[in-house]
Structures are given as structure tokens and as C-alpha cells.
Amino acid sequence: MSGTYLGMPAFPEAAREAVGNATLRGNLRHATHTIRAKRATAVSEVSDWAELREAGKRIKDHTLRHLDRYLVQLEEAVTAAGGVVHWAADAAEANEIVTQLVKMTGESEVVKVKSMATQEIGLNEALEAEGIHAYETDLAELIVQLGKDRPSHILVPAIHRNRGEIRDIFAREMSEWGRPAPEGLTDTPAELAEAARLHLREKFLRAKVGISGANFMVAETGTLVVVESEGNGRMCLTLPETLISVVGIEKIVPAWQDLEVFLQTLPRSSTAERMNPYTSTWTGTTDEDGPQNFHLVLLDNGRTDTLADEVGRQALRCIRCSACLNVCPVYERAGGHAYGSVYPGPIGAILSPQLRGTGSEIDASLPYASSLCGACYEVCPVAIDIPEVLVHLRERVVQGGEVTREGNKVVLRPAKGHAAERAAMRAARWAFTHPGVLRGGQRAASRTRRFHPRTLPGPGRAWSGTRELPPVPAEPFRDWWQRTRGGKDGDR
């Protein structure tokens, strides 16, 4: 994934810093609670939510099970409709393809629709290195880009900013990139949106190249779908002469009819609306309407490795609605940056370590960035059992084992930093299988309890740093039983 995130500290350290930031916590709490309540209302309007959710899950699972066939079918359909299909095994290859395509147009600037896939591969930075400026046109992405910041939410990347902060960023930075912010800009959302409209319109009207992702690709027809609200998507998808879409291979649905499920569940789950203001679909190119050159870049970048994991592959069902972020108690407090990935929140905690592997400290820590409360599973419109995958990935981190990386089976060694836990568990197993040892240990613990420290020393310090040590009773249960009931009728 993007180099932007290299060198991020592990989740617990990043989260500790974030939790100390009162403004950030306030912004996040307000935003997540607002959307949570709205979503519940939007979902309650459709009485067949459970059936839609199950159908969405089944369609995605079926697609993944036959992904090779659907990829080939999609390629044929897009090509027949006048598009050109490219395949990119990793981020570097995708960036190279897009850079070459832009260079072939002779242009040095592009307008972009918000796209998780292009963030994941660090496309903007790769283009910049070749002298091509990429302008983000989604309002939240613009806030992030102007603020020289990183996105912190899948759907609302600037969720961590309040209106006052946004006003300051616009007033300070817009002139560096194009049309300055109007004089006397206030912090009302309407005025801020107007400033963004004016700033971006001059870019839209002159853009020759647009870059997008896609929410769905229909294998049967070769149709791509982008779901959005602001109209910046429509601008990028229809005004430029050349359109380049970078899309993860898991975004396929088999048939046109399948959209009837996702166009009902996605808007309600993400923005809590019956329908988002704009949805665009296009199939290859259309004479005299929209871009006359269309390129589709199909991106792997760890997705096939994820597909190879029996438990973990369900993460590829994700339709990026972000409902799981908005209900997550950990996300609400830690914020999106702490996850060190373009995919924050519960879905990020299972997707990033699978796409990137668990080699880095941050990726090895992500499966632990959860309370396993299960709220994320409850709201997921494609029923991804996020807690199940989290536990599965924790086991992988601690125990190691066979995984697929870049298409090859490799054996992962147990992660460093978990030796103490493994040793403690081995000791516990031995004690529990030796009753005499257990009894002796419990008695010793009870008798010395006045001298117990409040935190553990040595390797146990990290554990007790975030938890109270459980109090030890004055008398072990087994002794108490023996002394009270056990003596009468329990003793054999």
C-alpha cells in the first residue's frame, strides 16, 4: 500500500496519542453518532433488510468462488464496448500503467473521483513523481489534500476535522492550488461547500483526463458503477476526453440484476440515505457522450492472497460502505489515522493485514484493534464476520503458519512480542493438568496477596498497562468449597 503509511507506529501507540486529543474525539463522536442514528432509520424503512443482506453476501461469495471466470467475462464485455483493459499485479504496476496512460495524452494534470484503490496504491504520489498533478475533487478528499493530511474514514475522509478547522485550511491553502477561497469565508458548511465548488469548477472545466475507481463492475455487460453525492464524480466521469478507472478485482458482480441488491443496501449503510444523490453507470464508451477513451485497470495488490485464505477471504465481500466504522467503539475513540492504512476501522483491521501481510509492526497489531463486541458484523450489509476474521488473524500473528504472499505459499513465523504470552499459556496449560501444582499455586497467591503489585513487571507490563489486575481472593475457591459444602456431602 501507500508509502505514506510506512513507519507508522503499531495501533496501540497511535491510538494512545489519538485518544488524548480532545478535539479529535469530539469531532469523531459527533459524526459517528449522527450517522449511526440516521442509518438505523434508513434501514428500518426496508422490511426485507435481512433478505437483502443475505443475497448480497451470497452474490459476493459466488462471484469470488468463480472470480477467474467473471474477470475474463468482464474483460471481454468492456473490450467489446470500446474500453481497454489492463491488469496490474501490484501497486507499482498499476501506478506505472496509469502514469503511462496519462503521459500518452500529453497532459500534466488530472482530476480524480474519490477512490480507495488509488489511495491504496499511492497513485497521487506516483503521478507527482512524474510531474503529473492529481486533483482530488471529493470535498472531503479536497480538505485532506489541502490540509496535507491523510484520510481517516472510508466514506468521509475528513471526519476528523470540524468546520472551523476546514475553514482555516481553505483560507490558507486554496490559493496555492488554484482559485483562492472567497474573502471573509465563514465556517458554515454551505459557504465552505460553495468555496469548494468555485475552486474545483475551474479544474473540471479544463480537465482532459479523469481518474476514478468504481463501486461495482458488471461482468455480464461490462458496466462500471460509481455511487456518489456531490457531482464531482459525474464531472470526472463525463467531462474529460480520457477516463482511467482503477478497480480492485473483487468489485465484480455477475449480472445487471445483481445491482438491485447493492443499490438498495449501499446508500442506506453508508450515508443513511434511501439513495445517494448521483449514481453513474457507463459501459465502455458512448459516441459523443462522455470520454472517448476508456481504460480499466484491474488491480490485484494482495487480493488474490486474501482470496487464498479460507476464513479471511470474506473480507473481499466488502462494498466499502463504512457502516462498521461508524458503530465501532474503538474507531470512535482512536480515529482512522491510528490504523495506519487507507482502510481504517474494523474492516481495515482485517483487510490491511491481509492485503499487506502481517510483516510490519502496524499490520501485526491491527487484528488486536478491536473489542470483539460484534457491532461491526451486525451492521455489515454483506454480513462479513469481522470478529471471526480478527480472531483468525490474531492466531496467525501469534502462532504463524502457512499463508499466501504474492501468489506463493510461505510459512509465517510467530510474531515477535508474543513470546511472553505463549510462555504464559504453556505454563497455564501445565498447571491446569497438574492439580497439585494448581492448588499449591492458588494457595500461595492468596496468602501473598497483600504484596501483589498493581501492574505486572517485565513482559507482562504491556498487558497490565491497559487493564486492572484481577484481585486475588483471600481463599482459593477449591479450599472454600472443601471447608463449607465439600466437607458435608461433596467429598468422595
Added chain:
Amino acid sequence: MNSRERILGRVRRALADAPADEAPIARDYLREHGQRTVAQTVELLAENLADYRAVVHRTDPGGLAGLIAALLEKRGAASVLVPPGLDEGWLAATGAARVADRPGSTPGELDRVDSVVTACAVAIAETGTLVLDGSPDQGRRRITLVPDHHICVVRVPGQVVSSVPQGLERLDPARPLTWISGPSATSDIELDRVEGVHGPRTLEVILVGED
């Protein structure tokens, strides 16, 4: 080995152990939500459009030209974009200058036009959605995007369906489609919904009864 073969090979190896999945997908979700008469479905469309800040008007075929003229005048529109196949009668009463939707017109030219009038392909009541499919009476996608004021005419009840599944059935995926649910909006600032970012900030919908 090229990347296409590499990726397809990885997919096939990844799925080598996956159990066969041949059970048909249960589509036991609803084709529409609730029981409504045709008139009630049209009413629901109007309610849901208005709920997302579209301005809804009703008229009959005889009153359409007058209503369009009045809306353009109220807006102070001096010019109006016209798709090539729009019913000429619709603009018979307005004095606003007509601007043809020409393939050669630049985005800058479109930006100087005040309003656009189009028909639609289908309207979905449950979600308050209009779908444009690029037919001659709707024109190319960009004409309903760049001007700040869009008047869209829906023939009721003929063009109205209840639900998303019923809407998709009527649409041709080979055409470029634009689904519009209320005017352009954003919720990016503290999740407050603000109408109007890049698309038309005013969407007026005319529900016109059929003869």
C-alpha cells in the same frame, strides 16, 4: 508470464480448495415495499423527491409549456439548454434563449447557460430517484450536470416504478445512465447535509399526467 495470466493463475490456485458453490442465490427479497395503488406510488415519488430537496410540481399536458416558462422566468433564466429530441411544445411558451446540446460545445459554454430542461427514462418512487439514459429527449450526461438549474419532466404514471429492482429491469445497461436523487449534496462537513456542491443546486421535477 504477463500480469493477466499471473493474476488469473493466482485466483485459480487460491480457489483450488474452495468448495463448489452451485446453490442458486435466493432472491427472496421484495420486488417492492408495501402495497400501493398507482396513484399512491406517484404520491410517494413526490414525497421522496421533496424529502431530498427537489422541488416538485404537477401539471397536465396542456399546462406543461406554461409551467416550464413560469419556472424559467421565476429563476431569471435567460438561456436554456435543450436536448435534441425534446418535445418542442414543452418550450413553446418561454422566451429564454435556447442553446442546443451540440457535441462540439465546450464545458465552458455549458457553464454559461442558466438552465436545462430534459425528460427522463424512469423514476423510482421508493427512493425518490430519476434515471436519465441519454435518449434524445434527455441529451448527453453533461448537460444536466454543468448548469445550476435542472428541470426534469416525468410522465406519470407511465414512467414511474415503485422500486430499485423494477427500475433496473426497465433500463438498458449499454446506455450511460445517470441516477439522480435530489440535487447535488454533501455530508462531508460534520455530516451536516448541504445541498449543492458540483451538480445543479436546484432540481425541479414536473410530474405531468398523461392524456
